[in-house]
Amino acid sequence: MKLKQIHIYGYGRLHDFTADNLSDLQLFYGENEAGKSTIMSFIHSILFGFPTLQQSELRYEPKTQSSYGGKLIFDTEKYGEVVIERVKGKAAGDVTVLLEDGPAEASDFLPKLLNGMDKKMYRSIFSFDLQGLQEIQHLKEEEIGKYLIAAATIGSDGLLRAEQQIQKELQELFKPGGRRPILNDLLKNLRQQDQQLKRAKQENAAYESLLTEIQKINSRVEATKEFLKQKKIKSEAVNELFKRWPLIMEKDQIKQRLLELGPVHFPADGLKRLEKYHDRLLELSSTLQTVHQRIRSIEHEIKENALRQEFDLNKAQIFVNEWPQQEQGLRELSNLDHSIAEERKKFDAFLAELHYPAKMVEKINSLNLGIDMKARMTETLQQYIRSEDRLKDLADRLKDGRKVVIDLENRCKEIEQQFVSESVFKEWRIHYEEQASTASLKEEKSKLEKEIEELEKRKKHEKDLLHKKKRQSLIVSATFLFISLGMLIWSFISKQWSMLFAAILGMTFSGYFIRKVEGTGIDFITETLDGKRRGLQKLEEQLKRAAGDNHITHQYEDQQRLRIKWKEDYARLQDEKQRVAEMENSFHQLRRIVEVEERKLNEIKAELGLDEGFSHLKMEDAFSMLKNLQSISCQLNEAMAKKERLQKEQGKWTEGLFQFLSNVGEPVHEPAQAVYFLQETLKKEQEKKIVIKELEKKFSELNIDVLQLKNEDSAIRSNMKKLFEAAQVDDEEDFRKKAKLSEEKNILLERLALLEGQLGEIMNPFHTQEEIQTEIKYLKAEIEKKSQLLEEDRNSLASLNQKLSFLEEGGTYTEQLHLFRQMRSTFNEESRNWAKLAIALKLLEKIMKKYKEGRFPQVIRQAAEYFSFLTDHEYIHLHVKADGNLAVERKDRVLFAPEELSKGTGEQLYIAIRLGLVHVMKKEYPFPVIIDDGFVNFDQARTKRMLELVQTISLDTQVLLFTCHRHIAGQFSEDRIFHLQQRLPTLNLTE
Template sequence: MKLEQIRIDGFGVLHDLTIDLEPDLTVIYGLNGSGKSTLLNFIRSCLYGFYQRSSIQRYEPLRGGIHGGSLCVATDQHRYLITRTQARRSSGTLAIENLDSGLSLPEAYLDELLGGISQSVFESVYAFGLTELNQLKLIDNQELNTLLYSIGLGSSISLADVNSRLVSEMDSIYKPRGRKPELNRVLEQLREITVKQREVEHVTGEYFRVIKQIETVRREVDAVRLTLNEKNKESRRIEIMLEVWPIWQDLVVTQQRLDQLPEHNLPLNGLERIEKASAELERISQACYKAAVKLGFELDLSTVNTAVYERLQSELTLLKEQHTDFELQIKVTDERCAQAEIECSDLEQQIAGIDNEAKIAAGDEYDYASRKQLFEQLKSLVIKQDQPTNIITTLVLAAGLVGWLAAALVFYSSNHDFGVWIAAGTFLLLVFVLGSVQYSRSKAVGKRGRTIRDLALKLGIQDLDRELLTFEQVLEREEALVKEKERLEQNLRQLRARAAVYRNNLEDKRREEHELIQRFSELKEQYQLPSGLRLTDAEAFLEATAVLPRLLEEQNHWEQELDTIYQACGTTDHDKITMMYRVQSERETLAEKIARLEAVLQTYFGSKYSEAAALFKELDKAALVSQYDVLNGEVNSLEEKLNELQHELGRLTNQKETLEQSQKQEEYQLEKALLQAKASKLAGRWGSLKTCQWVIDEVSRKYERERQPQVLQRASRYFSAITNNRYTRVYAPLGMRELKIETAEGEILSPDQLSRGTVEQLYLALRFALAKQIAHERVKLPIFADDILVNFDRPRLLRTVKLMKELGKEHQIVLLTCHQTIADLFEPNQIRYLSQRANSAS
């Protein structure tokens, strides 16, 4: 997976930021505080979710924008847009879109894109800064431990732990000077038992004599019981033979009858096959006759030219299919034309209905536009008529009021005469002005009233107060009808154009159908077909001609079938063949009966059937009865002897128990045997563990010389390249979860013996190797590194940059840095710049 573009809406100090990345190596340069570490944390959060709301690593937007953004990634098959935005849950809302198909994918698909890489592994191997580079978290990760320290056989078992467990288990079994280990305790118990045995050696020989007698009697009992079982089996076998004697006699008679019948090697189901072949040949003859009637001439299968008929069938089939298609297309086009005509008629009727409704509403004197214009004039005049006294009258009254006030003011002053004259003059002026205004207003009202009556008369309105609103509603309905009529007329024009297209298509299809019929006429002349044959009859003609090759093939097959059966029977006489099959059927019946009888006998005798059959042939029934009586007498004698021996065995056992009460020798012997067996088992276990310990020591020495995990081998090459071969190998001692470094001089060092810069170079090489190994086994993810080269000296810095460029050809790497000197070591097209405000990139 490669990252093509980073788009941030709002994340910490970053806002409205878009960065396009190179497919191999990209360097993002920015000064301190420009948001490089924030950008690294955005990658982590976008893939694995925002941190908790109380965490400082959540990076809420500080400069606007919606919290979150998107990553555009590409795999070998598709391109995806991964978007994470804020939501009620702290981790945010994740959306995954397939940019090739436009489909939205479930959140679980992100885990598939990441190859199941956990967040801890991603932050340890793929997205790390200088602080993480100096830490050993990747060594503490169990998932990465398997890659670092497994022997390379897919195992994460520590042989050091195994060796420790071996030593612990060996010590629990035996120690040279120990007392608690189990084998030490068993040996001590054996010594104690030996001492006790010496103390009871004075036991008399009576006990051992009884023991020997018991063993002798037990052997006799076993021998008698074995002989009794044999006699019982023999007696039972003779009894079964007497029971199945009638079955055996039936088997012998049936076998004799079978031997008397002659044996013929006839084909299986020959009679049925002869009858079927004859019936099939008759059917073929009838089919030839029917085909000849359809074709109009006689047929002789021997003269049928299969190639000609096949070519004719191919051409007729093609013509028939084309004709069927044309008929269907003509029918569909004709139906479309008829449907279009019906729809045109419906639209015309709807338009006529609208015209009638408009005519009823408006009358015949004026059209809609004239009526609407007159109504608007009438409505305007009515509104003006209802308005109160105009503004001029209001101004005059105000002026008069002001004059009277002035007169009153003067009157109350020292000059009373002048005040009287002013008041009188103002009053006369006010009376004159009001009279003039009232006269003009009355004249205007009269003229407006005449105009309203004329307009109402033209519109047919008798009572303005009652009919004005009704007339306005009628006009609104007329306007709606006019618009509906315009829409229907537009639809009618489009439908008539489509109907014209349908009619043209119908004419073209009929012309093509005529050309097809002309081609059929030429075909009839070419193959000399009946002149009255129509294209619609081609299917029947094809059926008649299609059977000819098949009939010829079937006729040959059934004639060969008859010849094969006749040759096997040695005759063509049907009666003789019938007799031969009757004899063969009787033989088969007898053979089946023999098989059933032998199966019944097999159930009685099992694997001893052949011996029983031989005995049946040697003896008759009387001899078997006599032998059965003799065996029963022997069985009775043996049962009596067995009872006597068991009685004697009981007596000796009682005597032995009496003697055992006075001595413990047998108990000690048994206990000693058990302890010896236990000691032998423990010694064997201890020897096996000792052998395993030796093998582990040998494997450890060989492993440290020859084998290391693939990750450490690759890390050794990277580390050697960075340090110019000063350090030649990174390895893990077998069974130990720690790293060792070998110098060019052969000196073995631990990481804590290296300088800080060298340790950073070691852990960087390990991360590159881990990313390479995970890419080989699971998924290839981009590597993001934040200012990790600052502690490298100039030569190692240059070699590290060279290594990163080489790795970038196969594995995408993104380096973030605030050092211009480091950024200048890369190609200009690989560098992206973060501004001081962290809100743009170029």
């Protein structure tokens, strides 16, 4: 999967940015702020979506224009060329995918293309920068090895951190032998509560007996309270009845009088209504006389304001209404004359500026000046300008290239002049090789001198040791010899021949021991030392003979450097010649393209009626002028037609106006004067019409008022008759008598309602006040008796509660049981949390184990090869020890932990592991590798080896390098470098 093209519509400070024909190993070189990080982020965003507003990652939304997004073009083995475009839309952007055979559904295709890869996983494996390298320096020494192992399994330490976090939470919940963890503390409290529950269970029997007795007394107390409550309510009711006895007696008397009166039929407010009817009849009679007088006055005014019959108001109004439009028409005619004159001036000016031939003026309206023609002209002109600019640029580059070729040829000739003949050079090379053997002689001499020095030290040590042993053996031998000599003299004197023989043996043994001590290994050291000295003497003689050839050695080295320099310059000369030849070929092709485009422009000029010598650069302006001429011509034709139409309309309207005025008897010869006469006449007639309309309206309203007054008079008289019928009387006098009886009854009813409101729904089972007093005394005695019993039960209840409180000081059995179950529930809940974390930890361990057993060994083997190459085989192997930590083996078989390596070597190890992981996963995930300034902490030799390794990896995996360092860019050929400038124009690698 190779990235071929990057096209940014708008992303950060990049706008309309294009990078084509990206190679397998592509270097993006630019200074700080040139856009390297922006391009890396753009690749991530197009593949996996723009960062959302809630994420901390930069979104790189453009500040100066609205376009946001772009596209990437990949070349894949399975799908061919794939175009992935993402632009501003929903949270992660709107993405479209285009395959060679048409569009594809992005939501289904992208996960398939990326094989389930997400942004975090991609950045942890295939994309890394200086920040990722610096993370290693911030880790603790004991964490570096684990971090590198995690990088070799999944590309980052994500699972490692998750494992550490779960382990920490597990220890916070439970720790064997611990006291502070939550589960340890809960378990301790649960055991204590279990003991308290057992003690409470023993006291529960006496407790239950007290509870039963208290419950029984409480029931009796509640029953007594209820009895006293009912008796008190009844006593209060009887006392209230005694207090209201006079009101009860008054109520009975009122009811008796109402029975005597019986039913009285009289309408409500009968007298008031009757008086009201009399007053209204008088008002109606007076008002009716006034209305008849006003009717006669209005009839007279209508006759005085009669309209002229011969004047047609509607037709006159039409002429008046049309007059503003006719005035507007007159003004338009004047404006049209002015506009026509101005447009003719513009038309003539454009023709003069274009030097347009007179024979083509009539054909202007038929010219093809549409969008297609403009697009064709613009595209051809732009292609011509672009090709001409490229031709000039290529000519300059060709001139520079030829100059470089001449310079290189001269340099090669100068170097060739300094060459010696081949025979002399061969003789010098023989001397140089002999001189090279001198270096080995010097090394051998140094080695012999060290060996001689060691042997002399050993010889001195052996001499000291021999002298010490000899002194010790002499003391022992002399002592033994003295004893043997004494035995010899004694045995000879005493004639003890057996002792004499033993003394002789002792003296013989002493002499032998002394000789044995003298025959040690120092002779062997002396012989070896003499041999080494003879060898050293021979080497010194050889070195003296070779010392006279140093001058020839220097001359040979100078010639060797000249020949290497000549080869480099000659190779560069051949490259430059090839490059110049390619540029010459491109120059001829581009010149033919320019000629073709120029012919196309001449054809367009002919179609537009322009002279062939007309400037190419002014064609767009000429097109705009022709467009304006065409527009002006159309406008002139439309203005002339409109002028003719307006003149006809004006004549027809004026003729109708004069005809109408002659019929009325007012001959007028000026349209404005005629319209003024019509306006004045209309005003007067309309005023009369309004007056007549108002008078007729008032006349109609007065007739309606007369009718309403008569109807009201009849209605009032009918209502008075109904009022008498409701009171069941025939005349007004009987009506007034009935009103007095109705008033008395109403007063009694009001008093009765007041008494019933005061007494309410009171029950009266008594006939006299004495019966009430007897009932009051009885209820009082019952209440006193039950109150005394209630007081006795309350005293007993207090005593029992005091006994119960002694048992409840430590809590009842039920409370202890409830507390125990609550604590057990809490313990079980925390235990479940601990179990979840333990299962999660186990799953993580299985995942890590799966990675280590499957992918990890392959990664380590490949990383070891890369690391050995990067360190110039100083470190040859990577090992995973039994405790799971990583170890690095040096070529002298010494093991080092990762944290013991230097900063640069540690970074080399990290990069080797990351690249090893990429190598193992390339079949499953064949994605490009992105590296941003990953080698800045390396010295020149390490950087060179790193770039050689990247070159090797790029043979089957595309690598995109981003750097701001010139010395790194200098290691690449120009065709592999993409230069990023501070101002970022649209670039194309093929140009």
